[in-house]
Amino acid sequence: MEFNLNTGLKNKEEKTVTMNDTAKVFGSGAAEVFATPMMIGLMEGAAMNTVRNYLPEGYSTVGTMINVKHLSATAVGKKVWAEAELIEVDRKRLFFKVDAYDEDKKIGEGTHERFIIEEAKFMSKLK
Template sequence: MDLKVGIIGSADILVSEENTAKTMGSGSLDVFATPAMIALMEKAASIAVQNYIDEDSSTVGTMINVKHMAATPIGLNVTARAELVEVDGKRLVFNVEAFDEKGKIGEGQHERFIINAQRFISKAKSKLNE
């Protein structure tokens, strides 16, 4: 594992009816939903580190603190960018931003943890047998 501060990941998506606030239930308008922006930011962070962790590992989001600063209509593209700013053992902290074609629409911080994928899934599935 060779995780270093400064690693950057990005992800993008076209705003469509599927990811509007109205469709996702986070509001009543046909604009890019805050939950969709958050998911895109998490995806960018996940992508940033995927080539730097062991094959049997993954990362999971544990905290996000973001501002959604501007609305984006259907038809525009949104790009999220995540920069790794802190590595504390298995804890990873990212600065995240999102932009549409006209400018910045969101920013904040996101925390992820490196986990063993098989153990994590086994523990989650064990809840079915409780």
């Protein structure tokens, strides 16, 4: 199946940092600041939703690689957001530039790879 995805597609996902989003609660650190795994999840969500509406019924994407830097800490209560841009399409392989920000600064940057899957076929392989 051919997918009509063009580079340059963009999306933004945002949230407000809660105690449940902190490194201390997540278990990835001792500080009560926005956890790196939560930032990565926000970046992946932004990338996934960039192409979601362009895929046929029954298709979605799965993350396969992420390479990011967490540049700066963010306090509980601050708004954070991730921006994703589709920068390359290689058949079913999609490459994204991802960046994350809080109200004051850039907090993360990197790249993310996702693959297009047929959901039913993908899930049937796990049974």
